[in-house]
Amino acid sequence: MSTLTLTINKKDYQLDNLDTRTTLLDVCRQHLQITGPKKGCDHGQCGACTMLINGRRVNSCLTLAVMHDGDEITTIEGIGMPDSLSALQQAFKDNDAFQCGYCTPGQICSATALIEEVKQNWPSHVSTDLQHPDGLLVQEIAERMSGNICRCSAYPNIIKAISQVLEEQVSASSTSQTADSSVQGASVTGIWSPPPSETQLGKKSTNNKTATGTTGGRS
Ligand code: FES
Ligand code: FES
Numbered sequence: 001m002s003t004l005t006l007t008i009n010k011k012d013y014q015l016d017n018l019d020t021r022t023t024l025l026d027v028c029r030q031h032l033q034i035t036g037p038k039k040g041c042d043h044g045q046c047g048a049c050t051m052l053i054n055g056r057r058v059n060s061c062l063t064l065a066v067m068h069d070g071d072e073i074t075t076i077e078g079i080g081m082p083d084s085l086s087a088l089q090q091a092f093k094d095n096d097a098f099q100c101g102y103c104t105p106g107q108i109c110s111a112t113a114l115i116e117e118v119k120q121n122w123p124s125h126v127s128t129d130l131q132h133p134d135g136l137l138v139q140e141i142a143e144r145m146s147g148n149i150c151r152c153s154a155y156p157n158i159i160k161a162i163s164q165v166l167e168e169q170v171s172a173s174s175t176s177q178t179a180d181s182s183v184q185g186a187s188v189t190g191i192w193s194p195p196p197s198e199t200q201l202g203k204k205s206t207n208n209k210t211a212t213g214t215t216g217g218r219s
Pocket of ligand 2: 099102
């Protein structure tokens, strides 16, 4: 390929004669020295390489750089730097939501997109009511973050950090959007609720066991 232009963290990078088989993760880390995104598994299993592409979270080890000419790419460096942390980065710090920190850039990129998804009332696989998503239950956050693995198992504090920012930002958004306030307000209430009962889920005990079992180790 002759020339590829990538826009990463609002800056344009021109790459000449790039091998078309190069992943976006390798371009960032090997060619551009943007090393925030981490290589964990290199085949879409761990989420350490998560970046935002046009606002959506993507495993950058699974996508080719040549597919992203003209896209808006954001890595952890574009979300915030040590002297200008985003609210979520600060919350991770305040809640001690990491140990080794290797998964953290991916976790924060993913959670940044999660917050936008919740604000837009996108349901998840464990939403109990698609008309009024209960997007802030612990189980819901865990499910939405299930593509990001933490080998240090910092999940309880990761969920605390995300919940804190969700509570602040979704509450703020519900006050400013009167029309949607009932839905958004209902979402906020659920943050630290215990796992939903069988009656709430409307499911038989076997299904409920799967739902709570999946999230039990994380919350
Ligand atoms: S390095 Fe991309 S998902 Fe693990
Ligand atoms: S903090 Fe070590 S892998 Fe998550």
